[in-house]
Amino acid sequence: MGKKIIPVLMTIISFFVLFPLVFIIIASFKGSLETTQYLLPLLEGNEDYISTNILPMYPTLQSYVEVLIDTPEYMVLLWNTIINTILILMGQIVIAVPAAWGITRLNKHLKSGIILFYTILMILPFVIMMLPQYIVLNKLSLLNTRWAIVLPSIFSPFSVFMLYHYFEGISDTIIEQARIDGASNMDIFFRIVIPVGKPSIIATCFLGFIEAWNMIEQPIIFIKNQQLWPVTLFGANITPQNMGIIFTASVITMIPAACIFYIGYEYLEQGFLEVVDKE
Numbered sequence: 509m510g511k512k513i514i515p516v517l518m519t520i521i522s523f524f525v526l527f528p529l530v531f532i533i534i535a536s537f538k539g540s541l542e543t544t545q546y547l548l549p550l551l552e553g554n555e556d557y558i559s560t561n562i563l564p565m566y567p568t569l570q571s572y573v574e575v576l577i578d579t580p581e582y583m584v585l586l587w588n589t590i591i592n593t594i595l596i597l598m599g600q601i602v603i604a605v606p607a608a609w610g611i612t613r614l615n616k617h618l619k620s621g622i623i624l625f626y627t628i629l630m631i632l633p634f635v636i637m638m639l640p641q642y643i644v645l646n647k648l649s650l651l652n653t654r655w656a657i658v659l660p661s662i663f664s665p666f667s668v669f670m671l672y673h674y675f676e677g678i679s680d681t682i683i684e685q686a687r688i689d690g691a692s693n694m695d696i697f698f699r700i701v702i703p704v705g706k707p708s709i710i711a712t713c714f715l716g717f718i719e720a721w722n723m724i725e726q727p728i729i730f731i732k733n734q735q736l737w738p739v740t741l742f743g744a745n746i747t748p749q750n751m752g753i754i755f756t757a758s759v760i761t762m763i764p765a766a767c768i769f770y771i772g773y774e775y776l777e778q779g780f781l782e783v784v785d786k787e
Contacts, residue, residue: 528754529762530753532533532758533759534562534563534564534757535564535755536568536571536572536752536755536759537564537568537569537571538564538565538566538567538571538752538755538757539564539566539568539570539752540570540571540751540752540753542564542565542566543751543752543755550556556593556721564567565603570752570761571752571753571755571756574752574753574756575753575756575757575760576760579753579757581742582739582742582757583736584735585739585741586739586744586761588654588723588736588737588738588739589739589740590711590739592654592657592720592723592738593653593717593720593721594787595654595658595662596658596661596662596720597660597697597713597716597717597720599659599661599662599663600661600662600664600712600716601664601709601711601713602668603662603667603668604664604667604668604671604712605667605671605701605702605705606697608667608668608669608670608671608672608674608675609671609675609697609701610680611623611668612672612676622744623669623672625666626665626668626669626672627669629665630665630666630669634725634726638729640724641660641730642729642730642739645659645730647690651730652730652731652732652736653730653731653736654732654736656726656727656730656731657723657727657730657731657738660726661719661720661723661726664716664719666710666715667716668735670708670711670712670715671705671708671709671712673706674703674705674707675705675708678700678701678704681701683696683700686700687700703741710772711772712773714769716767717765717768718765718768718769721740721764721765721768722740722765723738724740724741727740727741728741729745739757740760740761742754743757743758743759753769765784
């Protein structure tokens with residue numbers, strides 16, 4: 509009996525999880541007039557229920573044309589997101605990989621304390637870290653600049669945490685054998701650690717991309733200049749007039765993240781499984 513109930517429950521849960529995504533995609537093919545007609549009460553704060561057709565009455569690509577051609581603001585924000593994501597990923601690789609390997613070389617008590625500290629940082633919500641970060645960025649005169657969201661993200665504790673648990677599983681016998689053969693610390697790091705840890709490094713990069721691409725809280729707090737905002741804040745000033753293109757912009761913004769997740773799914777799965785196995 510239980511084997512029959514579980515698939516049904518999973519199907520129901522999947523429906524509720526996917527419905528908002530399907531709704532946004534369908535709404536992106538509706539005309540501005542149709543979208544406004546059905547969803548205007550939502551923006552006006554009325555207590556009336558909204559109603560809408562599941563499928564568009566007159567499918568159109570008008571909103572896609574408006575976003576990609578007639579709305580240069582969207583392209584500016586999209587370019588900001590691309591630059592921010594590239595800088596964050598490059599910084600995380602440069603910082604997290606050697607940091608994670610360095611922690612594994614410490615004595616047992618010291619590295620346990622550092623990992624405990626990283627774990628605490630990971631579970632703290634952004635609202636708690638917001639004020640300290642704001643003060644530091646203000647002292648460094650980085651507020652209202654691109655680096656206000658890039659630098660804190662580069663030093664992500666999650667990247668170090670995940671890579672540490674993978675590197676911790678690298679056999680000391682291999683390291684000692686390399687030292688006997690005359691390998692230096694740099695040789696061990698570049699010729700053994702990085703090649704062996706490649707699956708975990710790639711998985712960390714994919715997760716870092718998704719996090720950087722979907723960033724919302726940091727830019728809206730640390731950056732007041734809307735010309736430097738990422739594309740995730742394109743819909744921050746939603747009005748009845750631009751409601752249709754907001755749906756379309758959301759769909760376009762989701763495409764890179766969805767593609768990255770699809771491409772990197774096997775790397776993510778392999779990276780997580782190997783981390784668990786080494787634990």
